[in-house]
Amino acid sequence: MTLSALDPGAVQLPRETVQLRQEVRDFLAGERAAGTILGRPDSWLTGWDPAFTRRLARRGWVGMTLPRKYGGGGRSNLERYVVIEELLAAGAPVSAHWVADRQAGPTILRHGTEAQRSHFLPRIAAGACFFSIGMSERDSGSDLASVRTRAERTDDGWRLTGTKMWTGGAHVNDHAIVLARTDESEDRHAGLSQFIVNLRDPHVRVEPIRLLSGEHTFNYCHLEGVELTDDALLGRPGDGWQQVTGELALERSGPERFLSTLPLLTALVEQMQRTGGGSPEQQSRVGRLTARLSAIRQLSLGVAAALAAGRPADVQAALVKDLGTRFEGELVNEVREILPTTARFDATRGSYPELLATAILHAPGYTLRGGTNEILRGIITRGLELSR
């Protein structure tokens, strides 16, 4: 029996990333000095700042891994990893380009036509084209293959009908990649296809779904007979399931799966430093979180290295996502106990009580988004069966 998940191997980041990391830190120091809002938990979900995105893009840090001929940076996945982990650790507002950078770009590169590549990729890399994910529906959460949104053949393309749900940023982004059923007769995995949909189309109606905090990031995205030409089809008809599965590997193992609440820990550490460094009990609890964070990061880097080398890493990605997102929530509870404070969502923005409130109110999402953890654990145990 091989248990490859238990032998991730230490990942040594390439030497050139040392300088790159410093460049990102210097850039962020400049942004902080210029008044950009940093240090927020869950900034990849709610930190929407297109001007910040464009400044990042000018540095070449959006669409970094896309080929140069499409306006990308031609950099490696591990280089991108270093950049985004620095941005997330700093709580930078990266949500505008997050999906475009993480999955829409790579998916279009992989499955798109030449016309789609040359149209979308340079815009993504310039920070001028933002994407939403059009996968989930009311009755299709973890069980994605049950989607009901339909794409019917028309004379010169497709007509899209259905309602996507939890569509983050649909009210502010430009496009969504929509998973739809193109063939009812086939088995449920085979009849799916992906389409690039313009969110400003008159037949797309976006309706807000407010988070329990009252914040607006999610939406219903009603597709009310959206007429698409053939060039909106992404990849081959019927390949949607396979394409989506590939996207999910990118979606599950990145540093956003364990760093969403790190800015809160950073704020705690600063608070403790100002008040004399804390008691031995407080110190050891900070140490416990540091050790766990560090180990989870090693596992996440292992997945990034595997993906970069073209090795499958579904099981390891599921493992990192379960460990990392549970850690994100655990961190919030620990911070509450290390330095008890009443969380206040209406306190001064950026103050410790307000950051704590944001992290608490977002906590239910950590272990749900990107695949519910209970379902991911099934992927892990299935991996054990296969390796037996």
Next chain:
Amino acid sequence: MSTESATEHPAAPSAERAADALPPLDAPPTTLVALAREAGHHHTPAPLAETLLVARPLLAAAGLAVPDGHLTVATGPLDVRFAHVDTGSRVGPTGAAGTDDALRVSGTLHRVPWARAAEAAVVLTEGPWGGPVLFLLEAAEWRQVTGANLAGEPRDDLVLLDVTVPAARVRRVPAALVREAEWRSGLARAALIAGAARRCVELTVAHTASRVQFGRPLSHFQAVKQEEAKLVEEAALVTAAVEAAAAALAEPDSAEFTAWLAAAQAAASVAEITRIAHQLHGAIGFTELSPLRLATTRMWSWRDEDGGERAWQQRIGRHVLDGEGDHGGEGDGDRLWQRVTSG
């Protein structure tokens, strides 16, 4: 506990066999850590991790020759005097200087791992000059009172009755070497725990796949899958921390901190790993009928030997909270992140 031990393995014969397999002194550090993990995986009855990751490197750092065979490591207060007192010295009271560094040593070193199976022990204590001293004791020089840890592994007390240690086996060492002994010991335990954690996963996966209840294997129950996945995850976490520390052994700037991280994570994960492994094994894992105890009882001992998780966590916490760091400057909450990414 200095009672007659009830070890599960007659130590001596196996230890001799294992000695044949000791790697050369110039083996790469990652290989040494991998061997220590294997020792934890197979519950090897010998002080392999102590020899490879602690005793040998300390001897080398102190400039002493490394003897063949298995070695163990001991620290603690002893009565240490110069063997050849320099009666002509006017420095301090009589006996405060020697004509050389030969020592006369008395006292007891407690719960020394595998002492009865070791050729020699590396001892770190305070020298008669008030600074740390490292010396090598040969097995014939101590009297042994046998003891055992929760797993029955030898943890013997060494009684030293006015033992003379020749100057050739004594070195004055810097305080940094005492710290190195601590973090190396922590890493050695972490590597052993990583190996034993893997054993827990293997045994649990095999058990839940083969044990049938209600007409299907345990592994087909959702409730079992959920726990089994968490077991795999927690074990992977320990392995990742240990591998990172192994890779950092050759990096003087990060070796110590990453060893702390590995020691803290390994010790902290023992509770969850052993809890799930036992729960999924059912009653049989709680008995001598199952080999699971060979891993879990060791893990319960190892997590506390050389410092429990609280001690390691506190070192880490103090370090990242210490404003006087190498990065300095304004609001240094980022120091935590800088340390995590500097490995």
